[in-house]
Amino acid sequence: MKYPPVLPEETFQTLISEIKDWQITHGSQLKLVKTDDEHTVLSQPVGCTLFPTLYPRDLFQETLSLQVIYNKLYTAVAEDEEWLYQTLKDMIDVDPLTNRLWTIYQEVKREGFLQDLTLGIFRSDYMLHTDGHDQSPKPQLKQVEFNTITCAGGVHGNRISDMHRHLNLIGMYNTSSDSTSGSASTIQLNASSLPKNTTLQTLASGLEAAHHAYGPATSRIPGRQTCILFIVQPKNFNIADERPIEYALESNSIPCFRVTFGHEVLSHTSLTPSGELIYRLPERSISMEVSVLYFRAGFEVHEYDDTGHMARFQLEKSRAIKCPSILSHLTTFKKVQQALALPNALDRFLAPEEAAMLSRTFAPQYPLDKSKLGLHARELATNPQTAKSHILKPSLEGGGHNFYGKDIVAFLKATPKEVWHQYILMEKITPPLVKNFLMSPRGLYEGPVISELGVFGVCLWKRMYVKDNKRAAVIVKEFDPCWSFKTKDASVNEMSVVKGYGCFDSPALVDSEVFLSLLERF
Amino acid sequence: MKYPPVLPEETFQTLISEIKDWQITHGSQLKLVKTDDEHTVLSQPVGCTLFPTLYPRDLFQETLSLQVIYNKLYTAVAEDEEWLYQTLKDMIDVDPLTNRLWTIYQEVKREGFLQDLTLGIFRSDYMLHTDGHDQSPKPQLKQVEFNTITCAGGVHGNRISDMHRHLNLIGMYNTSSDSTSGSASTIQLNASSLPKNTTLQTLASGLEAAHHAYGPATSRIPGRQTCILFIVQPKNFNIADERPIEYALESNSIPCFRVTFGHEVLSHTSLTPSGELIYRLPERSISMEVSVLYFRAGFEVHEYDDTGHMARFQLEKSRAIKCPSILSHLTTFKKVQQALALPNALDRFLAPEEAAMLSRTFAPQYPLDKSKLGLHARELATNPQTAKSHILKPSLEGGGHNFYGKDIVAFLKATPKEVWHQYILMEKITPPLVKNFLMSPRGLYEGPVISELGVFGVCLWKRMYVKDNKRAAVIVKEFDPCWSFKTKDASVNEMSVVKGYGCFDSPALVDSEVFLSLLERF
CATH class of the missing domain: 3.30.1490.50 (Glutathione synthase lid domain)
Known part of the structure; x- marks a missing residue:
């Protein structure tokens, strides 16, 4: 057996041409911000693989099951102030970002919480790991990291997954006649090898659910509408990963606006005495009440100058539902991941069998x-x-x-x-190597590759007060886990899409035995 | 009354940013073919207007009604060899393209026609005309030209129309507070001002109808599939206007392939003894029978070297349904338009009341x-x-x-x-001037503009033999007319999108009186 198929030269060139055209016409693009003029802007296709990359079907399914437990875990952690403080307290003292966030949280807590709902859009990243000491290196899942703010790549991953399914549908991966007769036959993909990706719709549905859970405007202007604010970074090259979520919401008649983190938050939003966050459309007399704050910014320390600090404070203390809240944001730190990996740490949050399932994935x-x-x-x-x-x-x-x-x-x-x-x-993590082709602004690469599966968990939870004024999280709405998939040259450490190393991809699911048999070829 | 709305500076910048992002994420792009590397390619947004351009509602509706008559006329002309010959005979002698096409037609006719169905994808272009000598210059429709081959702009027009509707939906054109109080109020757009554009779907439906009308493969290989061939030009910057039609067909499980006019036609297709056109997937053992030939190439004289001639001949004599056939292609020439505008010329093809309706639109x-x-x-x-x-x-x-x-x-x-x-x-034609903003790779323009409405007619017709071996066209399937809309700086003669003069647009329909009242401001 072999994979990916060996395409004759002309067919290979057709595949590349199909991909570029598909990407141009489906917004699978990165904006070249340095070319962003008032009247035009250049863009180029985001890096992608020419073929879906092989992945064991059982492990793919397992990550989806794990996500339900991860949602439970991270919503619980995000409401466990005491545990978070103990875990992060050394960093609060010395690290400026942790310090800022913790300070803002304390200020907001002092004024009193006005919203008991929080939206989680999480992404748990996995690599496959084979133990080099083992004779039969059956791959295992290992978690690389868990993200709780600005989880990117959902839309790009969705697009490339759609593209691979399209290319398969039109027969680009079909090699009915292996030109090298006598050699091993090529794995044929079918519809069940290429799971449908629903990430864009799921992200939009999560935000929509939070928007509706917020309810009608409560500020005192009759007929005032509610809206979702996307808190974004300026001059973003990656608008193609954000805008489609807005468009999906807007097509369901939910107004969305983009506000740059920092100064623009302060100049365009204000709080009513009762804590509603009001967004004023620039230079117009229209204002709306903000139902949901979706952060695609505010995760880097340089954003927290005094203006950034004030902006986050204003947003956090408002009645709007945050995606994420500050405590939920803090759970994204590697320190939290490491602390949860300590022996018995999960017992505080999960049933033993759940804890066992997760801890198997900890490196x-x-x-x-x-x-x-x-x-x-x-x-x-x-x-x-x-x-x-x-x-x-x-x-x-x-x-x-x-x-x-x-x-x-x-x-x-x-x-x-x-x-x-x-x-x-x-x-x-020592991932098993499989073969693929990568196409990105860096060039065309053929050879061993390493993939990272990012599983999105989307859930809306409610803060509940239990005894001793402690808090707990109750998930009130949860969506089926969805995913993005990235692949890089095995010789490169970084998965950075911006630098052209990481390429969007989708998994070609195969049985474990098939996967293992192909590994033996390296 | 005034239009377009005067937006405050920050809102104006937001509008521009919304448009660029929307274009990047919706494939409203032109490929920069000179940057087309194996691994990447740049693209930039196709020129568009910032606002939909004012257009009289009654005239817009009239063009749609006219298209039904134009379909009848041009299908009839395309089957009237005698009239076409009389009209074109002087050109056949001296003009190389007319000569080639007529020669190929004669050759095919000698061998006998194998297909009595033809697909028409027509586009009738109109400008508004105001008679300068008239005191009350109520605008009239004047036809600029009628196209029967490679009618482009349908997808781009559809995208920009969708974009204008989106921008209106999210309130970008809503100026609830006119900043300059006391001045004339701005025309407010609503859903009925911005007709839904269905051109992409209609073009795909036309091709799909022809594909199904062709029926199952008749060549003698059991289970052979049928497919549609797009006959295209090499190194096309305008793939975003073609590819989405393919994708729409492919998503309905109709295989589509792109073949470059000329050499590639000869190397990748062949005729069976019974005239079926067989397309062989390059370097593979798969072959399919071609149901429909959709020409987005083959309309320029330089394409007709000996190879181009042989290619067109092979395609034309096949059993595939052509869009267009050679005779239908010949009707696109200006000479035909001019001949049809001669007194009483239409009487040969249309009822008097139909002829009267059309001839009012002739300049x-x-x-x-x-x-x-x-x-x-x-x-x-x-x-x-x-x-x-x-x-x-x-x-x-x-x-x-x-x-x-x-x-x-x-x-x-x-x-x-x-x-x-x-x-x-x-x-x-002396079009009335209205105001708009154009944004294209050339720059940002504000001022008087001129629009051209292109109305698409899509129909499948059958050649029938009437007395004296004369032929007639019977339309067997016809789709509701659809449209594209382009606008240019009033001081520029050319509507060329490639050169950045012509910008895609959509009409903002208003009552005639409103339209006239706004003209008076120039």
Whole structure:
């Protein structure tokens, strides 16, 4: 068996041409912001794979089941102020972003919460892992990270998944006649190999559900409409991953507006005495009451100057439903992921069987602090022999800014020990290698690739008060998990789509045995 | 009353940003073919208007009614070999394209016709005309040209119409508070001002109807599928106007393939002894029988080298349904339009009341030959005083290569009289000026504009033999007329989208009185 199919040259060129045209005509594009003139702007196709990448069907299904438990876990964590404080308190003291967010949270808490609903749009990222010491390297799922703010890639992933299904439908992947007769036959894809991607619609449905849960405007202007605000970054190259969510909502008659994080929030929104957030359309007498705040910005420390701080404070203390709230935002930090991976940590939040299912997906990871585990981690990180099988990640954020292998040793040598605890050390996942072609502004690549499956969890939860004024989360609306899928050159560490390394993709589901048999070829 | 609305600066910038993002995410793009690398390609938004342009509602409706008669007329002309020959015979002798097409037609006729169905995708273009001599210049419809091959702009027009409707829905055109109080109020658009555009779906439905009318494959390979071939030009910047039609058909499980006019037709298709056209997927053992040939190429003389000639011949003599057939293609020439505008010419094809309806839309136009009318036209064209109110057009083609005003005099001075009959002279239409903003790669323009409404007629007709071996056309399937709408700077002669002059647009329908009242402001 082999995969992907070997296409004759002319067919291969047709495939590339089909892909470029499909991407241009379906908004599978990145905006070249430096060309953004008043009258025109250039764009180019987002990086993608030429073929869907092989993936074990059972593990794909398992990630969807896991997401339901992850939703339960992260909504519970987001309402567990005490646990979060204990987990993050060292960082609150020294890390500016954690400090800002915690401060804002405390200020809002002092004034009193006006909204007990929160919308979660989460994304749990997995790689496949094969244990090199094992004779039969059946791949396992390992979680790379869990994101709770600005989970991107949903729309791009949806588009490329649609594209692969389209290309399969029109027979581009069909090699009825293997030109190299006598060689191994090619795996044929069918409709069940390529699961339908519903991420765009699910994200929109989540926001819509929150919008309706907010209810009619309560501020005192008769007939005032409600609207959703997208809190966005300025000069965004990635509008094609955001705008379609707006359009889906607008086509259901839900007004949506984009407001840039920071100054624009303060100049275009205000709070009523009773806490409704009012959005004023620039230079017009129309104003609307904000039902939902969807953050696609506000996750980077540089955004939190005094204006950014005031903006987030104003939004957080309003009656609008946040996606995410500040506490939910804080759960995105790697420190939380690492703390949840500590022995028995999950018992606080989940039933034992649920905890067992999740913990199987945790890669070994350690704090880099002065705890016993932390001291062990420091040894692993400073020894070139052990460092090479690890990744050093900032405790904070979603992706990027990681150090790999021997760079860890060099970096720590140059870094004062006092700030080491702002990093966590994670054992490197060793994914099985499969073959594919990547096409991106960087060029065309053929060879071994590594994929990352991002599973979206979308749920609306309610804060409930239990005994001792403690809080709990009750999920009131939950959507079927959905996904995006990215793939990169196996020799590159970063999955960055912006830099052209990470390419959007979709999984070609096969039985485990088939998957394993193809791995043997590397 | 005024229009378009005067938007405050920030709102205006928001509108521009909304438009660019919408275009990127909806494939409202032109490919920059010179950047077309194997791994990536740049594109930019097709020119469009910021606002829909005012248009009289009654005239818009009238064009749709006229199209039904135009379908009847042009299907009848396309089956009237004798009339076409009489009309075109002078050109057949001297014009290479007419000569090639007529030769191919004769060759095919000699071998015998294998298909009595033809698909028409026509586009009748209109401008509004106000008679300068009239005190009350109520605008009238004047036909600019009638196209029967490669009628482009349907998808782009559909997209921009959708965009204007979207922008109106989200309130971008709503100026509830006129900032300049006391001034005339702005026309407010509503859903009925912006008719829904269904052109993309209609074009796909026309091709689908032809595909089904062709029936199952008749060539002798069991289970052979049928498919539609798009005959296209190489290195096409305008794929966004073609590909969506393919996608619409493919999503209805109709296989579609693109074949470049000329060499690729000969290398990838062949005829069975019984005349079925077989398309072989490059380098694969799959072949399909072609049900419909949709030409988006083959309309320019340079395409008809010997290979192009052979390609068109092979396609034309096949059993596939052509869109268009060669005779139908020939009806696109300006010479036919001019001949149909001669007194009583329509009586051959239409009932008197139908002929009256159409002829009201004809601008005065003349041959430039040695007939009595032609000699009159030569006087008009060579006198600078009268030339300035005329346009000189090649007798052949769709758009472009026209001469205006004093350029006519200079051009004819430099051109041997023997070839003057290859041109027709048309009285210049003097459209009423309205105001709008154009945004294209050329820049942002604000000022008086001129619009052209292109009405698509889609119909499938059958050739019938009547007495004396004469033929007649019977329409067996006809779709509701649909449209595209383009607008240009009033000071520019050309409507070329490629050059950035012509911008896609949609009509904002208003009552005639309102339209007239706004004209008075210029």
